[in-house]
Amino acid sequence: MSNEPTxxxxxxxGILVAVAVGISLWRRLGLERSMLWASLRALVQLLLIGSALxxxxxxxxxxxxxxxxxxxxxxxxGWTSHRRAPEVPGAFVLSLAAYSTSCVVSLGVLxxxxxxxxxxxxxxxxxxxxxxxxxxxxxxxxxxxxxxxxEKRDEVEARLALGMTSTEAGQPYLRAAVRTALIPQVETTKxxxxxxxxxxxxxxxxxxxxxxxxxxxxxxxxxxxxxxxxTTTSVVALxxxxxxxTSDHRLVRVSSPAT
Amino acid sequence: xxxxxxxxxxxxxxVWLRAEDRDILRGVTTTIPxxxxxxxxxxxxxxxxxxxxxxxRLEVPTSGRILFRTEDLLSIDPxxxxxxxxxxxxxxxxxxxxxxxxxxxxxxxxxxxxxxxLDRVGLPADFLERDALTLSGGESQRMCLxxxxxxxxxxxxxxxxxxxxxxxxxxxxxxxxxELSASGTSVLWVTHDDEQADRxxxxxxxxxxGRVVE
Numbered sequence: 001m002s003n004e005p006t007x008x009x010x011x012x013x014g015i016l017v018a019v020a021v022g023i024s025l026w027r028r029l030g031l032e033r034s035m036l037w038a039s040l041r042a043l044v045q046l047l048l049i050g051s052a053l054x055x056x057x058x059x060x061x062x063x064x065x066x067x068x069x070x071x072x073x074x075x076x077x078g079w080t081s082h083r084r085a086p087e088v089p090g091a092f093v094l095s096l097a098a099y100s101t102s103c104v105v106s107l108g109v110l111x112x113x114x115x116x117x118x119x120x121x122x123x124x125x126x127x128x129x130x131x132x133x134x135x136x137x138x139x140x141x142x143x144x145x146x147x148x149x150x151e152k153r154d155e156v157e158a159r160l161a162l163g164m165t166s167t168e169a170g171q172p173y174l175r176a177a178v179r180t181a182l183i184p185q186v187e188t189t190k191x192x193x194x195x196x197x198x199x200x201x202x203x204x205x206x207x208x209x210x211x212x213x214x215x216x217x218x219x220x221x222x223x224x225x226x227x228x229x230x231t232t233t234s235v236v237a238l239x240x241x242x243x244x245x246t247s248d249h250r251l252v253r254v255s256s257p258a259t
Numbered sequence: 260x261x262x263x264x265x266x267x268x269x270x271x272x273x274v275w276l277r278a279e280d281r282d283i284l285r286g287v288t289t290t291i292p293x294x295x296x297x298x299x300x301x302x303x304x305x306x307x308x309x310x311x312x313x314x315x316r317l318e319v320p321t322s323g324r325i326l327f328r329t330e331d332l333l334s335i336d337p338x339x340x341x342x343x344x345x346x347x348x349x350x351x352x353x354x355x356x357x358x359x360x361x362x363x364x365x366x367x368x369x370x371x372x373x374x375x376x377l378d379r380v381g382l383p384a385d386f387l388e389r390d391a392l393t394l395s396g397g398e399s400q401r402m403c404l405x406x407x408x409x410x411x412x413x414x415x416x417x418x419x420x421x422x423x424x425x426x427x428x429x430x431x432x433x434x435x436x437x438e439l440s441a442s443g444t445s446v447l448w449v450t451h452d453d454e455q456a457d458r459x460x461x462x463x464x465x466x467x468x469g470r471v472v473e
Contacts, residue, residue, distance in 0.1 A: 157317055158352035158403070162365045162410055163342035172355075248337045250317060253278075 004207060014039070057120030066120035070127040074099050077131045081139055088142040089243050089254060095138050098235035099131050102228040106130050109227070115220055126224065133225040134232035137181040141233040144177035145240050146254055156251050166245030174237045181233045189226055198222065266328055268293040268414065268445050269314055274323035276309055276469075283309045285469040287323070295461030296436060296446040300453065306469040307449050308349075311416045314447065315344040345412030349419040351399035353391035358382075358402055361391045365409040380405040380435055397428025404435065414445045421455070433459060 005013065017039045024031040056065050078096035085091050107126060109115070116122040149156055152173060159169035192198055200221050204214035244252050267290035276284040284306045291297045301307040312318040313325060316337045325332040327340070354361050362373045374384040380401040386394075394402060400420055407415065417436060421429040436459060440446045448459050456463060465473035 154348055154350055154352045155354065158346075158348060159354070159364070161315060161317065161341055161346040161348075162407065163338050164364075165338055248316060248319070250319070250337075 053124060057124055059119065059121070061120065063118070063120060063123070066123040069124050070103065073127060073131050074103070077135055080135060081142070084139045085142045085146075087146055087254065088240065089252075090239075091142060094142070094236055094239045094243075095232075097239060098138055098232040099134060101235050102134055102231040103127055103130050105231050106224050106228045110220065110224060126221075129221055129224060130228040133185075134228050137185065137229045138232050138236055141177050141181040141236050142240060144180055145174060145237060145244070148173040148177055149244055149251065150254065153251060160249055160251065164249075166249040166251075167241065169249070169251075170241045170245060174241055178233045178237050182230060185226055185229045189222055192218075192222060266293065267291055267326075268297075268328065269332075270326040271310075271313075271471075272324045272326075274313065274320045274325060276306075276313070276318060277321045278318075283469055284313075284320070287466075287469070287471050289464055289471045291447060291464070292462055293328075293445050296440045296448055296459050297462040297464060298456045298460035299447060299449045299464045299466060300451070300456040300460075301466035302451055305466045307451075307466045308418050310466060311346070311418050311447060311449050314414070314416055315341050315346050317346070342410045343412055344414040344416060345407035345410050346416040346418065347400070347404050347407050347420045350423055351394075351396060351403050353394065353399050353402060356391060357387065358389050358391050358394075359387040361402060361406050362387075362409050365406045366411070368409065376405045376409050377402075379408060381431060395428075397424050397431065400424060400428070400432060401435070404432070408439075408444075412444070414447070415439060417446065417448045419449050419451065422451070429455075 017035065020035050021032045023029070024035060052069075055061070056069050074096060077099050078092045081095035082088075082092040088094070107123070107130070110126060111118050111122075116126065149170070156169050156173065160166065198218055198221075201214045201218035204217060205211055209217075244254060246252060269291040271287045271289050271291075274284055274287040275282065287306075287310065299307045299310060309318055313320060313332075314327075316332065319333065327335060327344070332340070354364055358377070359370065359373050362368065362376055368376070370387065373387055377384060377386055382398065382401055382405065386398070386402070391399070391402060400423075404415075404420070415436075421432050424432065433455065436446055436448060440461070450456050450459070463473065464471055
């Protein structure tokens with residue numbers, strides 16, 4: 001990587017933070033402290049994670065360390081989902097199962113077809129892409145299912161009262177929730193290259209990679225994200241439908257948040 | 260084989276139901292006859308809707324036993340039970356789509372059969388292609404009744420089905436309830452309206468504070 005910024009260059013890029021702070025002062029947005037704090041946090045967090053990754057993905061170290069890191073990421077993501085969507089029953093276990101399934105499927109394809117080699121350098125970042133990009137949609141689909149089934153409780157019970165099974169009665173609402181969570185990712189995939197250049201590709205080009213090889217990596221990453229978001233949201237929807245209906249096809253009462 | 264006339268439709272034996280830290284039903288013991296219209300009357304929050312929802316297993320008792328004719332209700336497959344014991348809810352519950360699609364959600368049928376189902380509740384055939392979500396309250400509730408009857412149920416549970424309707428639509432649904440009863444369908448009619456209870460009831464159950472008092 002020949003084009004990486006020097007420490008001096010990095011410090012100079014801080015001028016852009018100063019520009020943002022200047023705008024906040026000028027327009028009296030009251031965001032100066034938040035901007036400085038966010039920029040400082042990003043600096044410290046990324047330096048810490050960078051140092052940790054240096055240690056973990058070092059080819060001299062056992063690959064097991066990278067997989068242990070992935071497990072930690074999974075646990076943290078499960079906990080984050082639980083924290084962001086406390087109204088979703090069993091959110092920790094459910095999202096942990098969803099992220100794990102997604103990692104197995106997505107990484108299974110990428111490594112199984114030798115699209116990327118199995119190395120610490122690939123395992124940790126790719127798992128990070130799977131989990132990080134699925135997090136928002138997992139929380140969204142969980143919250144959406146809860147609010148749909150709560151708001152349309154009468155309608156769902158009317159379906160059950162017609163003799164539908166809980167799977168049949170819940171299907172329209174689960175489908176709507178999964179669609180809502182997936183559509184932004186589909187739109188992003190469509191707009192890539194026209195409306196915006198994605199981060200991984202920009203990073204590779206800035207670091208000196210050939211644009212077309214950066215595109216190949218980026219495409220694999222985009223497909224990875226699309227596949228993982230579809231897998232996680234489906235697992236969450238399936239898991240939640242089992243929790244929200246009893247085995248004798250009754251709808252459990254779970255209140256959605258007041259918001 | 261048709262049941263013996265003396266066998267009640269539902270038998271409640273010391274039925275308790277506790278939910279959200281509250282006893283909603285407190286030792287209900289009563290029978291509901293198979294013939295005619297049984298009105299379950301009570302104030303809001305008295306437990307009358309819960310009693311009705313127990314009949315098609317949208318709720319299950321915390322303790323006690325319920326018989327449907329001679330069978331323990333909990334021993335019957337709930338999906339099968341709900342096709343025998345249909346229910347119409349307090350607020351109309353149209354599903355997104357046309358009236359025909361709503362009827363098809365209950366049972367497969369030809370457009371001609373669907374027209375006959377609408378005719379049973381006094382709705383014209385050209386309603387089949389109407390968007391179900393655009394019907395008036397009364398029309399929508401009658402469509403919901405037609406949808407429930409399309410399952411071929413032998414019992415109709417009506418949970419305050421006229422409470423959101425104007426007097427004209429209410430009178431129509433009351434008439435439909437009586438016609439159904441006359442044609443052999445057992446009807447359980449829940450209401451908080453004493454005058455409606457007097458108009459409808461062949462048998463009356465009054466419930467207060469989760470207990471049957473009459």
